[in-house]
Amino acid sequence: MFPDPSKSIPAVKICGITQEQQARDIIALGADALGINFWPKSKRYLPLEKAGWLPRIYDSTTLVAVLVNADAQTLDTLVEERLVHILQLHGDESPDQVAALMDRGAHVIKALAVRDRDSLARIGDYPCQSILLDAYNPGLYGGTGETFPWDLAVVAREQFPDKRIILSGGLTPGNVREAVLATRPAAVDVASGVESSPGIKDLAMVRQFIQQAKAGA
Numbered sequence: 001m002f003p004d005p006s007k008s009i010p011a012v013k014i015c016g017i018t019q020e021q022q023a024r025d026i027i028a029l030g031a032d033a034l035g036i037n038f039w040p041k042s043k044r045y046l047p048l049e050k051a052g053w054l055p056r057i058y059d060s061t062t063l064v065a066v067l068v069n070a071d072a073q074t075l076d077t078l079v080e081e082r083l084v085h086i087l088q089l090h091g092d093e094s095p096d097q098v099a100a101l102m103d104r105g106a107h108v109i110k111a112l113a114v115r116d117r118d119s120l121a122r123i124g125d126y127p128c129q130s131i132l133l134d135a136y137n138p139g140l141y142g143g144t145g146e147t148f149p150w151d152l153a154v155v156a157r158e159q160f161p162d163k164r165i166i167l168s169g170g171l172t173p174g175n176v177r178e179a180v181l182a183t184r185p186a187a188v189d190v191a192s193g194v195e196s197s198p199g200i201k202d203l204a205m206v207r208q209f210i211q212q213a214k215a216g217a
């Protein structure tokens, strides 16, 4: 999923895909990774029983399962059946839980809600290399379409140079270029900002988002 960091071009993850044809269209537009939301309360929820198409595109992209405090059975299915390449954890998962998943061979992105500089200290607690920074919104776990102060992403990169910082939260085709230039993340991630309705992506917006994210300095 992650390109050569020396090129300063971020990977692009389009999140909350619910349909196989949209997945194929978005891969063709140049997305580096697709997010599938397995959290039942998400507006973009895809039940495991309806995810039978994932193996058909598994070799064409990087598939990321978006999860919030997932139960053991869901994690077992995702890890053991290799439905996805990466687990993106948006809940209250502890560093030990992340370490246990990594011990089982899972690649993990830990998402952290950013409110202020103090929120960044938790980055160092987690053993995974990839940390996604999202907007803080009490009671909500992500996918809100809200931004957080991007200077905090710069601080995160400087304080934790060994981590891959993924920027998310309220990104759109209209602001992603500015966000990339300001923060130089390893990747950007968007759900709400490229949708016509929850779980349905607007392909023109996706195309524009990818172009803007990868436009370079």
Ligand SMILES: O=C(O)c1ccccc1N[C@@H]1O[C@H](COP(=O)(O)O)[C@@H](O)[C@H]1O
Pocket: 015, 016, 035, 037, 039, 042, 043, 044, 066, 067, 068, 090, 132, 134, 141, 142, 143, 144, 145, 146, 168, 169, 170, 171, 189, 190, 191, 192, 193
């Ligand atoms: O998209 C969701 O519904 C969602 C629900 C719970 C946790 C994470 C979710 N999505 C992730 O949230 C961020 C930001 O999304 P947005 O662009 O602000 O809508 C992104 O990482 C999504 O993958």
